[in-house]
Amino acid sequence: MLTGFASVDTAIRSMKLGAYDYLTKPCKLLELAAIITKASEKKSLAENNRVLKEHLLRVAAHDHFIGDSKA
16 A cells, blocks of 8 residues: 555555555655565465465375275
């Protein structure tokens, strides 16, 4: 969240609604770029984690085969 009219109330509300961070204008472009990069990395990690969990569930579902064969 980037705002020119900062207040404690809007900061709290923004964070509760899912804002990754709360910045006030004027902000340094390097700071903004760093925050955007971190937010992007966090989203990517969350997506990778979701995919890996789904994969583990599929693999675990095949661990319980019961069978009888000469091999």
